Amino acid sequence: MAKLNPLQQQLLKAGLVKKSKAAEVAREQHLAHHAKSAQTQTDAQREAERARAGKAEHDRALEAQRKAQARSRELHAQARQIIADKHVAQAGEQDYRFAAGDAIRSVRVDDALRKQLASGALVIAQSGERYALLPRNAASKVRDRAPELIVLDHGQAASDTAASSTSEDDAYYAQFTVPDDLMW
Structure with missing residues (x-):
């Protein structure tokens, strides 16, 4: 059974609410609170994971571009060396x-x-x-x-x-x- 808050306990003592109804409302509030916080964490986690994946993809693309430029410079230097030697x-x-x-x-x-x-x-x-x-x-x-x-x-x-x-x-x-x- 979910824990009742002080207002719910006072309403129960005054007889304005049945015990089963108060317990049901407390259970619903408890579930709603925990489901909402879990969902927010998952949304935040999903967003953070998406951002990490985007950054990793961007970093891989930059690294591939740097490697291609370095390879191009290396091949150009080799060609200039062949021209100088031969x-x-x-x-x-x-x-x-x-x-x-x-x-x-x-x-x-x-x-x-x-x-x-x-x-x-x-x-x-x-x-x-x-x-x-x-x-x-x-x-x-x-x-x-x-x-x-x-x-x-x-x-x-x-x-x-x-x-x-x-x-x-x-x-x-x-x-x-x-x-x-x-x-x-």
Whole structure:
């Protein structure tokens, strides 16, 4: 039986309320009080748990973003190191001009380097503000790590166009010869 409060006890003594009715009201009040406090705690606990889960998800997303940025910086640094280690010395009296972004750039080459660039054996890669000549195998390593550093690759362009062109177009354009070593 639920405990009666002093007012309920006085009403019971005065005979204004039956004992069973007072006990029932006390039981209902007791249940309502405990159910309400338990429900508030559960709501508060659920809200706190939801906030913790949201914060944990936010922290995981930030950590994944930081790891991706760190990995990107690491790959970019590896590519720059490959360019620094494997570059071919630019020597020559001729300028080899190429498009880099919106501008026309040039590197100094001799006839042998010009032929290697035209055939795709050498690739031009960006090294800071300068441009470096790389052998094909080093360029493929750079392309795996940071493809935006490869500025000019005639060997790659040839394989892309060969895959996209049809044999009918190839037969038609075969009659026109375009020299690879144009001077501009």
